[in-house]
Amino acid sequence: xxxxxxxxxxxxxxxxxxxxxxxxxxxxxxxxxxxxxxxxxxxxxxxxxxxxxxxxxxxxxxxxxxxxxxxxxxxxxxxxxxxxxxxxxxxxxxxxxxxxxxxxxxxxxxxxxxxxxxxxxxxxxxxxxxxxxxxxxxxxxxxxxxxxxxxxxxxxx
Numbered sequence: 668x669x670x671x672x673x674x675x676x677x678x679x680x681x682x683x684x685x686x687x688x689x690x691x692x693x694x695x696x697x698x699x700x701x702x703x704x705x706x707x708x709x710x711x712x713x714x715x716x717x718x719x720x721x722x723x724x725x726x727x728x729x730x731x732x733x734x735x736x737x738x739x740x741x742x743x744x745x746x747x748x749x750x751x752x753x754x755x756x757x758x759x760x761x762x763x764x765x766x767x768x769x770x771x772x773x774x775x776x777x778x779x780x781x782x783x784x785x786x787x788x789x790x791x792x793x794x795x796x797x798x799x800x801x802x803x804x805x806x807x808x809x810x811x812x813x814x815x816x817x818x819x820x821x822x823x824x
């Protein structure tokens with residue numbers, strides 16, 4: 668069994684976070700990492716206490732759902748709520764951030780973004796380039812989880 672490298676590992680965590688998303692228009696996950704430690708996670712979802720798109724429908728204006736916070740914004744908010752600095756951290760995101768999320772990631776000090784999927788009509792790459800934020804697009808990690816319970820339990824006997 669081959670272990671995933673760090674980028675694959677953290678992107679798999681972002682993929683797992685995306686499963687919590689409550690907006691059917693896009694499931695996106697974000698994991699903010701510093702020194703190989705997870706600082707915060709986020710997924711597309713409504714603000715605390717509000718109704719979810721999957722329950723009451725999307726609130727769409729100009730082809731964007733306004734009911735939903737993006738995964739990156741929720742992750743940044745979680746880090747701020749718990750007093751965690753994101754200066755020089757890496758963002759692992761299932762999809763290329765939109766322009767607004769790119770600007771927020773730059774503003775909070777993110778220095779690297781790792782993605783496996785593109786986003787349509789975004790200026791994110793231009794803003795990241797101006798801010799000297801490195802973008803690494805890698806292949807989507809395997810969706811398989813390899814857990815060998817049989818060998819683990821027999822080895823303990």
